[in-house]
Each structure stands twice: as C-alpha cells, then as structure tokens.
Amino acid sequence: MEKYYFTSESVTEGHPDKLCDYISDTILDECLKQDKNSRVAVETFASKNKIVVAGQLTTNAKLDIENIVRNRIKEIGYDDENIDIDYRTCDVDINITKQSSDIAMGVDIGGAGDQGIMFGFACDETENYMPFAIDVAHKLSAKLTEVRKEKEIPYLRPDGKTQVTVEYIDGVPSRIETILISNQHTPDVDLNTMKKDIIEEVIKKTVDSKYIDESTKIYVNPTGRFVIGGPLGDTGLTGRKIIVDTYGGYSRHRWRSFFWKRCYKSR
Numbered sequence: 001m002e003k004y005y006f007t008s009e010s011v012t013e014g015h016p017d018k019l020c021d022y023i024s025d026t027i028l029d030e031c032l033k034q035d036k037n038s039r040v041a042v043e044t045f046a047s048k049n050k051i052v053v054a055g056q057l058t059t060n061a062k063l064d065i066e067n068i069v070r071n072r073i074k075e076i077g078y079d080d081e082n083i084d085i086d087y088r089t090c091d092v093d094i095n096i097t098k099q100s101s102d103i104a105m106g107v108d109i110g111g112a113g114d115q116g117i118m119f120g121f122a123c124d125e126t127e128n129y130m131p132f133a134i135d136v137a138h139k140l141s142a143k144l145t146e147v148r149k150e151k152e153i154p155y156l157r158p159d160g161k162t163q164v165t166v167e168y169i170d171g172v173p174s175r176i177e178t179i180l181i182s183n184q185h186t187p188d189v190d191l192n193t194m195k196k197d198i199i200e201e202v203i204k205k206t207v208d209s210k211y212i213d214e215s216t217k218i219y220v221n222p223t224g225r226f227v228i229g230g231p232l233g234d235t236g237l238t239g240r241k242i243i244v245d246t247y248g249g250y251s252r253h254r255w256r257s258f259f260w261k262r263c264y265k266s267r
Contacts, residue, residue: 007165008248010137014158016236020044024238034061046236049081054095066092077158084230121251132173133166134248143206157184159229176211180219184229195220
C-alpha cells in the first residue's frame with residue numbers, strides 16, 4: 001500500500017492578487033463586449049490604498065477605467081483604508097498606451113503578437129475533473145466569501161486563504177490530513193469564536209464528512225490575528241496566482257495568467 005500527501009491552496013476574491021485579476025479581467029471583458037477585435041494587455045497592481053492599471057489597448061471601446069476599478073473593489077467588499085483599501089478614497093493611477101506598432105505589424109493581418117504554451121489536465125478525483133485538494137480548497141474559499149457577504153459570519157473581511165492536505169492511498173484520495181483557513185476579520189473578534197464559526201458554517205457545510213476523521217488537523221488563523229489585510233497587508237499583482245488558477249501544483253500549467261490579455265494580443 002502506497003501512501004503519500006498532497007497539498008493545494010486557494011484564495012478568496014479579496015486576496016490582493018485576485019483583486020487585481022478581477023480588475024484586469026473586467027477591463028478585458030468590457031473591451032470585448034464593445035469591440036470584438038479589441039487587443040488587450042492590461043495589468044493591475046495594488047498597494048496601500050492605491051491601484052495602478054497599466055498596459056496596452058487597441059480598441060474602439062469607450063471605457064471608464066477608474067469607475068471599473070472602484071466598482072470592483074466595492075463589489076468585493078473593501079471599504080476601510082485603515083485595514084485594507086477603500087473603494088471611495090483609494091488613488092487610481094491609469095497608464096494605458098496603444099499597442100506597439102512593431103507588435104501590431106505581426107497582428108494586423110492574421111498574426112499573433114506573442115507566444116505561449118497551453119496545457120490541459122483532467123482527472124477522475126472529482127465531478128469537475130479537478131484534483132481533489134485544489135477542488136476542496138476552492139470550495140472552502142467560495143464558502144468563506146458566501147458566509148461573509150450573506151452576513152452569516154459578519155465579522156469576516158474580504159482577504160483570505162485556504163489550504164488542504166490530502167492523504168492518498170494507492171493513488172486515491174482517502175482522507176483529509178489538514179485544513180488551514182486564514183481569513184481577515186474585524187479587530188474585535190475572539191479567535192475561539194471565529195474558529196468555531198468557521199468549522200460549523202464553512203468546513204462542515206463544504207467538506208464531505210467521510211474525508212474528515214479524529215486525526216484531521218484544522219487550523220483557523222494560526223498566527224492568532226488577521227486584521228490588516230488586502231492591499232494594505234500585502235501588495236497585489238495580476239497573474240501571480242497561476243497555481244491557484246490551474247491545478248494546485250498537481251500538474252503542469254500554462255505559462256501565463258488567465259487574466260488581463262486577450263488571445264495574446266491577436267485578432
């Protein structure tokens with residue numbers, strides 16, 4: 001009998017890198033909505049109450065990029081610059097130029113302006129053909145966002161991360177060895193209360209109980225405090241979560257982010 005362990009992580013929509021992915025992807029979507037021939041290569045950077053959007057656009061779309069940025073931050077739930085970022089007061093720096101004419105020469109008539117390696121993977125560990133560890137981690141992250149926005153756990157803030165370690169026996173997931181959840185919270189929350197709420201409202205309502213036993217280790221905010229988060233706690237950058245966005249480290253992945261660029265600037 002062969003036994004081994006595998007760990008994957010996921011992040012919530014409020015993680016600084018995911019915030020940046022969402023902003024860049026919204027700009028891309030809006031360009032294609034208005035002009036299907038748009039060429040888009042836009043990246044986003046987030047830091048202390050500041051968002052920088054930079055890149056190249058060739059499009060007939062009319063965009064209010066600052067409004068897009070503020071609406072995405074508001075939608076995620078960031079509204080306090082003292083502990084993360086505030087959609088109302090943050091500085092939005094936009095530096096968008098037109099696509100290089102040198103690149104455009106290779107794109108205008110049926111070409112492509114960049115190169116890339118694509119890789120796809122599927123397995124039978126889950127119904128959506130994803131590896132078990134990353135599937136569970138994603139579901140936990142989604143549940144954290146749900147209970148926050150639905151006010152089921154009202155003291156949660158948008159920034160969060162999940163990590164799941166799975167025990168495999170003969171290549172098949174047999175049980176979960178460890179679940180770790182770190183989620184930003186308001187300053188007045190007792191850690192024991194938070195751990196109880198996360199276990200009851202997130203873990204038990206997300207993870208099939210057959211994979212959890214008396215030896216499964218569960219950690220909630222193991223550092224003891226997570227008040228300062230979002231772009232104030234850590235910078236965010238488009239495309240920095242490619243392992244989270246693919247297979248959780250289980251297999252190869254494409255070499256670029258899934259966000260911000262349309263078909264490698266091609267037509």
